[in-house]
Amino acid sequence: MKHYKINEIFYSIQGEGYNAGRAAVFVRFSGCNLDCYFCDTCHTSGTPMTAPQICQEISRYPASLVVLTGGEPALFVDQQLCDAIHALGKQIAMETNGTCPVTVPIDHITCSPKFEFCADAPLRLSRMDELKVVYTRHNDMTLYDHIEAQSYFLQPCNVGDPQENQLTLQATLDYVLRHPKWRISLQLHKILGVQ
Numbered sequence: 001m002k003h004y005k006i007n008e009i010f011y012s013i014q015g016e017g018y019n020a021g022r023a024a025v026f027v028r029f030s031g032c033n034l035d036c037y038f039c040d041t042c043h044t045s046g047t048p049m050t051a052p053q054i055c056q057e058i059s060r061y062p063a064s065l066v067v068l069t070g071g072e073p074a075l076f077v078d079q080q081l082c083d084a085i086h087a088l089g090k091q092i093a094m095e096t097n098g099t100c101p102v103t104v105p106i107d108h109i110t111c112s113p114k115f116e117f118c119a120d121a122p123l124r125l126s127r128m129d130e131l132k133v134v135y136t137r138h139n140d141m142t143l144y145d146h147i148e149a150q151s152y153f154l155q156p157c158n159v160g161d162p163q164e165n166q167l168t169l170q171a172t173l174d175y176v177l178r179h180p181k182w183r184i185s186l187q188l189h190k191i192l193g194v195q
């Protein structure tokens, strides 16, 4: 039986974007096709798990939402795993960098493009429910103008410096007020102090 390399499975609140505030089971895959300089995910560690083992872990929690994240989950998620999660009666959301086509039945696709940071990261998604851009105050927002999505989220970049963060938050607010197709995404889980 196929094994998927899993960094961790944990239960928390979705802090960002369209599903912010919802309890969810997070399945974090190990491995990515990009190498962003700011990445804080280990791409080498991970435990091999089968779809039934992943589902057994997911079943421990009552949330109806499962978030597949990474790393880059689109490299690994297949029909077998989607079917197994759907058979539990759960909704599947995926957080992806958008560089791999998603041909499996995902209920909600969030794309966070990395083409501003990685030279070879063109988008290859045929559908996007949510576009999420981390706003640094230096983004070239014209790069996102042509991208079609159901909803658009701008998330102030947290650099760890309170003064810088305040400036970025204000700039994000200003941008959204001038471009109201975008909505602000705050990292609720950080405000709540949860994983």
Ligand code: SF4
Residues within 6 Å of the ligand: 032, 033, 034, 035, 036, 038, 039, 040, 041, 070, 071, 072, 097, 114
């Ligand atoms: S796309 Fe995401 S997971 Fe992959 S290297 Fe960049 S930040 Fe890390």
